[in-house]
Amino acid sequence: MDFLQTILEAKLKEVADMPETAVTRQEDRPSLYHLIRENPEHIHLIAEIKRASPSKGIINQEVDILKQARDYQEAGVSAISVLTSETYFNGSFTDLNRISQVVDLPILCKDFIIDEKQLIRAYNAGASIVLLIVAALTVQKLKELYDKARKLGLEVLVEVHNEKELAAAEALGAKLIGVNNRDLKTFDVTLETSVALAPHQSETVYISESGFRTAQDVRKISSNFQAILVGENLMKATNVTKKALELQVTRND
Numbered sequence: 144m145d146f147l148q149t150i151l152e153a154k155l156k157e158v159a160d161m162p163e164t165a166v167t168r169q170e171d172r173p174s175l176y177h178l179i180r181e182n183p184e185h186i187h188l189i190a191e192i193k194r195a196s197p198s199k200g201i202i203n204q205e206v207d208i209l210k211q212a213r214d215y216q217e218a219g220v221s222a223i224s225v226l227t228s229e230t231y232f233n234g235s236f237t238d239l240n241r242i243s244q245v246v247d248l249p250i251l252c253k254d255f256i257i258d259e260k261q262l263i264r265a266y267n268a269g270a271s272i273v274l275l276i277v278a279a280l281t282v283q284k285l286k287e288l289y290d291k292a293r294k295l296g297l298e299v300l301v302e303v304h305n306e307k308e309l310a311a312a313e314a315l316g317a318k319l320i321g322v323n324n325r326d327l328k329t330f331d332v333t334l335e336t337s338v339a340l341a342p343h344q345s346e347t348v349y350i351s352e353s354g355f356r357t358a359q360d361v362r363k364i365s366s367n368f369q370a371i372l373v374g375e376n377l378m379k380a381t382n383v384t385k386k387a388l389e390l391q392v393t394r395n396d
């Protein structure tokens with residue numbers, strides 16, 4: 144069984160045990176889509192809080208997540224992504240909720256969402272964006288969760304890894320599309336995934352996810368993408384602010 148299948152099985156069990164919760168009102172956060180569209184002069188950074196991952200094991204277990212989030216905000220990042228999956232990532236909805244109280248930026252709930260209950264939890268915990276992974280859902284389920292998330296007022300980042308999934312995300316009308324450079328089945332990471340897909344619809348914001356280490360890496364994808372999503376490299380940086388500033392490169396095209 145590949146990783147994606149394994150985690151989806153774990154999520155099915157998690158969701159079955161998850162109590163139904165009522166929607167509680169959230170503070171408004173700025174829209175990531177508009178923030179990016181209105182400031183096209185540099186590559187936007189979505190900085191992630193990621194203690195561990197299935198491919199790398201422990202990345203930074205000792206991190207003070209609130210300080211890390213404040214450092215990201217001070218470095219001018221455009222959104223903060225918080226892993227909420229306990230399984231394999233050592234994250235939680237409590238992390239998301241605590242972070243939402245110390246930053247004003249858009250916040251992405253990073254999880255394997257397969258059920259509406261998770262959308263409501265993400266929303267109640269303070270997220271303004273949720274991730275939906277095309278490879279993890281049927282076309283019908285993807286549409287259903289996308290519509291439900293939009294109804295709650297959430298933005299949706301639709302994640303793809305190949306041409307077929309990209310077409311599905313575009314057909315859905317997704318405004319934020321993420322190309323994951325990491326194959327969730329094998330964990331292979333290459334920026335070539337983003338370079339080769341070269342997405343280009345004019346009303347869509349494209350985000351290249353995973354595997355970025357330097358400004359030079361970012362320049363490889365900057366003609367087709369408006370933003371990048373970075374976890375490990377920021378979580379391991381000795382100077383978080385400096386690394387975050389380095390990755391927000393100015394567009395020269």
Ligand SMILES: O=P(O)(O)OC[C@@H](O)[C@@H](O)c1c[nH]c2ccccc12
Nearest residue numbers: 323352353354355372373374375376
């Ligand atoms: O740590 P990296 O290589 O910078 O990657 C960050 C982010 O893209 C990655 O955490 C991610 C992208 N899509 C996901 C889906 C689920 C879990 C994690 C992810």
